[in-house]
Amino acid sequence: METHSHSRSSVTGVAAELQRRNRLLCTVALLNAVLALAFTILMQLDGRMLLGRNVWTKPWKFAVSISIFAATMAWLLPSLSLGKRLQRRVSTIIGAAMLIEITLISIQAARGVRSHFNTSTVLDGTVAAVMGITISVNTVVVGYVLWRTLRDPPSLAPAYRWGIWLGLSLFLLASLEGALMVVYGSHSVGVAPDSAGLPLLNWHYEGGDLRIAHFIGLHGLQILPLAGYLGARRTDRTRRALTIVGVVALLYGGLTAVTFVRAMLGLPFLAPVPTAPALGGLVAAVLLPCCGLVAVKR
Structure with a gap:
């Protein structure tokens, strides 16, 4: 009671x-x-x-x-x-x-x-x-x-301040991914939008789903400031607190990036890890247009 x-x-x-x-x-x-x-x-x-x-x-x-x-x-x-x-x-x-x-x-x-x-x-x-x-x-x-x-x-504890900065930054990146979905015209990659998925969340069992990285990235706005706040509360050593929020940000940001890459490759979130050639193909598809744009500007 x-x-x-x-x-x-x-x-x-x-x-x-x-x-x-x-x-x-x-x-x-x-x-x-x-x-x-x-x-x-x-x-x-x-x-x-x-x-x-x-x-x-x-x-x-x-x-x-x-x-x-x-x-x-x-x-x-x-x-x-x-x-x-x-x-x-x-x-x-x-x-x-x-x-x-x-x-x-x-x-x-x-x-x-x-x-x-x-x-x-x-x-x-x-x-x-x-x-x-x-x-x-x-x-x-x-x-x-x-x-x-x-x-x-x-005027906040450095770890909490960095948690807020990183959380806002990841939120903005996830928002840009939302814009990518609008340009692409769908959240689905290699699968129909009405294909089977998780209850409520509806993340596809088959094919890529850009909503997953979008979801994870947006909620970095809660996870990373909280990590910074708790890190500052748990230790009075600024460097240790900053290390805590840095590690959490690295892992959480990495999870967001991995889910985004997998979705762009047309892989469902439960699929095996993609092969190196597939990853290389995606990197090339992203970097080559950028390199071409730089060359044109020069």
Whole structure:
């Protein structure tokens, strides 16, 4: 009973602190958590399918992800020495972008059509375009936050500060991978978008799936700052704390890179490791156009 009571009071304390730090983004996080619960219920009541999955699966995934992202930014922003006015502007843009995103995804789910990679009608194309613009604006704002904190480092423990920097950087790289999916026109490589996959996450059992690296990279925004914070708390030696966050960042970033390369090779996440020639082919496919561009510029 005492453990239950202590856990409940801890959760309440974190929620209260989150609201105190950033009321707007805390509200966005709470709203999306409620929406995730609503979508869970709708998945049981509405049996319509889209690409082999319940139509409400995608809104559920995005509501959970947006809730985590908004809560994370609500917690981090007050610690970054941005100033109250800038923090308020950043919070407003991020909050508005996330609300637009989940609204459009939910509307498309209610209509029983795809929200991403869908230009079959003028309406669907407009929705996809607005979503693309919204996420681009959100990415630019997060990039601006990173730039400001690099230019004017916040007064935090070095390991925690580096964890935030690395987490924001990996988040931005994963966002760029999202742009790659838009250019490619699909998250699937060498397999149909409606092929079988993991429950809820829907990561393909066969063929490459760019969503995996995208997912892992985006949530570096939670993992790496947490690693830096815990490293700073666990030891009073700055070098040791920095080593902890550096190792975690290297391993986590490596996992993101490996899942991305495997997806580009058309390999499912549970497939054997690709051969050296296959990896060499992918590296050549990426580097040769870059070398050609450099040669042309010269």
